[in-house]
Amino acid sequence: xxxxxxxxxxxxxxxxxxxxxxxxxxxxxxxxxxxxxxxxxxxxxxxxxxxxxxxxxxxxxxxxxxxxxxxxxxxxxxxxxxxxxxxxxxxxxxxxxxxxxxxxxxxxxxxxxxxxxxxxxxxxxxxxxxxxxxxxxxxxxxxxxxxxxxxxxxxxxxxxxxxxxxxxxxxxxxxxxxxxxxxxxxxxxxxxxxxxxxxxxxxxxxxxxxxxxxxxxxxxxxxxxxxxxxxxxxxxxxxxxxxxxxxxxxxxxxxxxxxxxxxxxxxxxxxxxxxxxxxxxxxxxxxxxxxxxxxxxxxxxxxxxxxxxxxxxxxxxxxxxxxxxxxxxxxxxxxxxxxxxxxxxxxxxxxxxxxxxxxxxxxxxxxxxxxxxxxxxxxxxxxxxxxxxxxxxxxxxxxxxxxxxxxxxxxxxxxxx
Numbered sequence: 001x002x003x004x005x006x007x008x009x010x011x012x013x014x015x016x017x018x019x020x021x022x023x024x025x026x027x028x029x030x031x032x033x034x035x036x037x038x039x040x041x042x043x044x045x046x047x048x049x050x051x052x053x054x055x056x057x058x059x060x061x062x063x064x065x066x067x068x069x070x071x072x073x074x075x076x077x078x079x080x081x082x083x084x085x086x087x088x089x090x091x092x093x094x095x096x097x098x099x100x101x102x103x104x105x106x107x108x109x110x111x112x113x114x115x116x117x118x119x120x121x122x123x124x125x126x127x128x129x130x131x132x133x134x135x136x137x138x139x140x141x142x143x144x145x146x147x148x149x150x151x152x153x154x155x156x157x158x159x160x161x162x163x164x165x166x167x168x169x170x171x172x173x174x175x176x177x178x179x180x181x182x183x184x185x186x187x188x189x190x191x192x193x194x195x196x197x198x199x200x201x202x203x204x205x206x207x208x209x210x211x212x213x214x215x216x217x218x219x220x221x222x223x224x225x226x227x228x229x230x231x232x233x234x235x236x237x238x239x240x241x242x243x244x245x246x247x248x249x250x251x252x253x254x255x256x257x258x259x260x261x262x263x264x265x266x267x268x269x270x271x272x273x274x275x276x277x278x279x280x281x282x283x284x285x286x287x288x289x290x291x292x293x294x295x296x297x298x299x300x301x302x303x304x305x306x307x308x309x310x311x312x313x314x315x316x317x318x319x320x321x322x323x324x325x326x327x328x329x330x331x332x333x334x335x336x337x338x339x340x341x342x343x344x345x346x347x348x349x350x351x352x353x354x355x356x357x358x359x360x361x362x363x364x365x366x367x368x369x370x371x372x373x374x375x376x377x378x379x380x381x382x383x384x385x386x387x388x389x390x391x392x393x394x395x396x397x398x399x400x401x402x403x404x405x406x407x408x409x410x411x412x413x414x415x416x417x
Contacts, residue, residue, distance in 0.1 A: 058216070061129070062112060062113050063075055063112055063131055065112045066404060066407045068258050069258055069260075070403065071134065072135035073135060073248065073337075073366050073401065074239045074240065074248070075131075078130075078180040079212050079213065079215050080180065080183075080184050081179070081209070081362070082178070082180070082207065082210075083178055083264060085139070085172070085173025085204075085206050085207075086175040086198065086202035086203060087173065087203055088145060088175065092201050094145055097146065097201070098412075098417070099201070100201040101416065104410075105410035105411050107190075108411075111129065111134075111193065112129060112133060114126060114128060114129045125189035126190075129181065130182040131182050132179070132180070135262075137176040137399035138400045138402070138412065139174045139399050139400075142175055145174075152250075153371065155261075156398065157172070158396055158398060163391075163392060166393065166394060166396055167394050167395060169395075170208065170266045174202065182214075182215040208343070210362040211343070226269075226340065227360075227361070228282075229282075230286055231293030231301060232340050233338055234301050247336065247373070248260050248368060250369075251368070255414035255415040256402065256403070257403060259400065259401050259402045260401045261368070261374075261398065261399065261400055262398070262399045263364070263370055264362065264363070264365075264395070264396070264397045265362075265393050266361075266363075266393065266396075267362075267394070268391065268394050269360045269361060272355055277390075283296060284322065284386070285323060285386040285387050286387065287318045296318050305318055307328070319386065321384045321385060323381070326385045336373050338366070339364045339366070340361055342359075343358075344358070345358040402414065
């Protein structure tokens with residue numbers, strides 16, 4: 001069965017010295033820092049309205065591996081994700097990378113179709129893929145093994161931002177594999193197959209797992225909520241439109257044409273101090289109502305915010321340092337497409353007894369050009385965003401996502417041959 005999952009996409013840093021009193025009363029408190037992982041910039045084309053799911057069982061749904069673009073970007077967002085970053089072994093050259101990508105592409109095509117990979121020791125686990133997708137990408141180190149002159153100018157670590165507290169365990173990588181599905185069983189099996197078949201070429205650098213609402217628990221097209229309880233990703237460009245293509249897919253005549261870029265940011269959420277903030281304070285920080293996600297100047301989630309509107313006290317209804325204002329495309333001049341996921345783990349060793357979880361957001365941003373699109377949004381949020389009081393980026397990585405491939409081909413073929 002082809003990819004028929006109903007629409008289901010959605011998405012949304014840590015300023016030092018911001019005034020809590022000013023925040024609570026909607027004043028112009030400024031935060032120095034950034035969390036582009038929660039960006040809520042508005043775009044002209046919005047996702048289709050939510051609709052009930054009447055498709056029934058989802059397990060047999062299969063996504064085609066082959067095509068002009070890799071799966072897992074424009075594909076409807078699945079319930080679970082695993083991001084894998086790997087470092088190539090020192091001896092692996094361009095020919096070794098070519099062999100790895102041939103092997104991985106064959107594995108992915110089979111597993112996404114619901115059939116076992118070659119030499120699959122648990123073939124029964126490949127059945128019922130539940131919308132399984134793979135997305136492969138190259139980090140800066142991979143281009144060093146091939147031809148550095150063909151590296152896109154934006155394929156490098158992001159600039160340093162004041163509120164970043166990056167940890168090596170969540171940062172960088174020569175390769176990325178994004179595995180996603182609506183069922184964790186085929187996804188876990190697929191992840192293990194990829195790692196087993198790749199271990200002669202690369203070693204695992206980090207793994208990050210995320211989740212959204214389970215398939216069928218809400219109508220397709222319902223905007224996700226992050227674990228702050230906020231709608232996250234209202235203004236994504238609508239998949240399948242020319243607007244989406246302009247924002248996401250690289251153009252030109254080189255090996256990246258039809259591909260995109262991935263920026264993955266791991267954002268720690270300070271849940272304990274967020275719990276102390278009332279509804280009004282939360283709405284002032286975001287610039288949207290908690291209940292519906294509507295901008296503070298509107299009534300529906302997809303209403304365009306009115307940043308000129310003033311309240312009875314003469315202050316803007318939507319603060320100039322609210323998240324929605326700082327991330328808006330009219331302010332930044334830039335747009336992105338995000339696929340956000342939550343994570344919720346055991347508290348870190350040494351955490352206070354008041355800390356009951358290690359909670360955050362995996363913010364995956366796709367765009368044609370990182371420097372022209374992602375960085376301006378990140379910088380605007382770094383300069384002043386009230387949400388930065390409660391959010392800290394602790395991981396960051398940038399990857400080039402090559403275009404898709406034809407049957408019999410493999411991902412990255414335009415670069416490697």
